[in-house]
Amino acid sequence: MSNVRALFYDAVMIPAGWLGLDRVRRRLVEGLSGRVLEVGVGTGLLPYPPTVSSAVAIDIDSQLLASARLRHPGVTLLQADVQQLPFPDASFDAVVACLVFCTVEDPARGLAELHRVLRPGGQLRLLEHVRSPHPTVACIQDRLTPAWSHLAMGCQLNRDTIPLVEASGFRITHRTQRLRELLEELVAVPV
Numbered sequence: 001m002s003n004v005r006a007l008f009y010d011a012v013m014i015p016a017g018w019l020g021l022d023r024v025r026r027r028l029v030e031g032l033s034g035r036v037l038e039v040g041v042g043t044g045l046l047p048y049p050p051t052v053s054s055a056v057a058i059d060i061d062s063q064l065l066a067s068a069r070l071r072h073p074g075v076t077l078l079q080a081d082v083q084q085l086p087f088p089d090a091s092f093d094a095v096v097a098c099l100v101f102c103t104v105e106d107p108a109r110g111l112a113e114l115h116r117v118l119r120p121g122g123q124l125r126l127l128e129h130v131r132s133p134h135p136t137v138a139c140i141q142d143r144l145t146p147a148w149s150h151l152a153m154g155c156q157l158n159r160d161t162i163p164l165v166e167a168s169g170f171r172i173t174h175r176t177q178r179l180r181e182l183l184e185e186l187v188a189v190p191v
């Protein structure tokens with residue numbers, strides 16, 4: 001079966017990787033160790049460092065997952081919804097998500113699930129594009145979002161993810177803002 005969605009996704013994201021996203025992805029996973037869950041794996045463009053002893057990755061989209069299987073042969077890949085994870089409480093040392101919560105229907109519910117499956121002292125690593133703190137830019141994001149989300153698999157350009165992370169029981173320990181505060185790299189721990 002041809003996998004049009006995965007081909008389209010890679011056609012956009014691989015060049016974005018060459019332009020700098022690959023560097024940010026590598027930094028996102030640097031030093032991760034133990035049993036790691038990646039949510040929203042997509043086509044598998046996030047590399048896992050050798051310190052990761054076991055990795056499980058999920059995505060809601062079976063076509064993208066089929067492509068991720070080719071890139072991550074040693075990883076357990078499952079079709080699952082981050083809003084209802086099929087894992088016991090406290091079963092991961094770390095959870096990582098790259099550009100995912102902009103498309104999750106109920107991000108607060110997804111983040112609550114990540115909180116549930118992370119062990120105490122575990123780490124959440126997130127890379128997200130977010131709603132701009134600058135009103136003019138945020139207004140442009142609001143205008144563009146309806147059309148953009150049709151083109152980009154439901155992506156909400158104007159999603160205000162950081163307050164949701166804090167409201168879901170995480171304490172942010174490291175935060176780096178990039179691209180004029182449109183891109184956030186976070187490390188957070190469950191409290």
Ligand SMILES: C[S@@+](CC[C@H](N)C(=O)[O-])C[C@H]1O[C@@H](n2cnc3c(N)ncnc32)[C@H](O)[C@@H]1O
Pocket residue numbers: 013039040041042043044045046058059060061064080081082083097098099100103104105
């Ligand atoms: C922009 S892509 C990012 C893919 C990958 N993380 C990357 O960096 O290339 C967003 C991904 O989140 C997945 N996704 C959206 N909603 C989801 C949900 N409720 N549960 C699991 N995955 C979801 C999409 O299917 C898609 O693969």
